[in-house]
Amino acid sequence: MSKFSGFPSKMEFTPVPNPFFSGPLTEISDVAELKTTLFVLAVLYRKRGYPRFVTCHELEDNTSLMRALKNQEVPPEKALKRALEQATERGTLLHLSMKKDETAQDIYLLNTEQNREVLPKIESGEFEVKGLKISGLAITEVREPPDIFTLYEENIGMLTPLVAEELKEAEKLYPKGWIRDAISEAVSLNKRSWRYIEAILERWSSEGRTDGTYKRDYKEKADPDKFIKGKYGHMVRR
Secondary structure, X not given: OOOOOOOOOOOOOOOXXXXXXXXXXXXXXXXXXXXXXXXXXXXXHXXXXXOOOEEHHHHHOOHHHHHHOOOOOOOHHHXXXXXXXXXXXXXXXXXXXXXXXXXXXXXXXXXXXXXXXXXXXXXXXXXXOOOOEOOOOOOOOOOXXXXXXXXXXXXXXXXXXXXXXXXXXXHHHOOHHHHHHHHHHHHHOOOOOHHHHHHHHHHHHHHOOOOOOOOOHHHHOOOOOOOOOOOOHHHOOO
């Protein structure tokens, strides 16, 4: 066994849902299931779009996971399928068998309330899973834009409780479109921090935006007395 050299000073973290530690983790006894579950969580965290899912083929192509499953009594591919079945039976993951170009595809989603609600819609063809097709069904494309919390996690970094509170406060002060655009601008400049995003929003609020949205326009529109409250208000007649 080669000794791990340690973690670097700057690295990315993969969030693990807190209920996992008090629920499935206390019951899992099979090492392959534990390794597979953790890999699925890591893969899903890096996914984009809705709903987030991973296919069995994707996991089979993951060299790190396949290497981690080599020490099992069965070949890695069989160990993976057995681990996925166990995770599904345990309720950690949701499983759906689909077809793409007449080829069977097994997809897995995290067992969340939102995913439990969308699963029947996927099965009925009401909701599209991008890149896959249920054989024999016409699928209507339905897309939901990610909320600002998901957008932050996907583009900036881990959503800490402090940042979550900051985002909630920002929602009260600025239009959601502004927050999305500020995140995009920060990413384009490789300035991945909430403080930088906040500075962008504050600048737009005080100086205006180059897209024609004037400073504090979103607040001023709701104030019919904005012209009579200023220094020269006494000169303005209704």
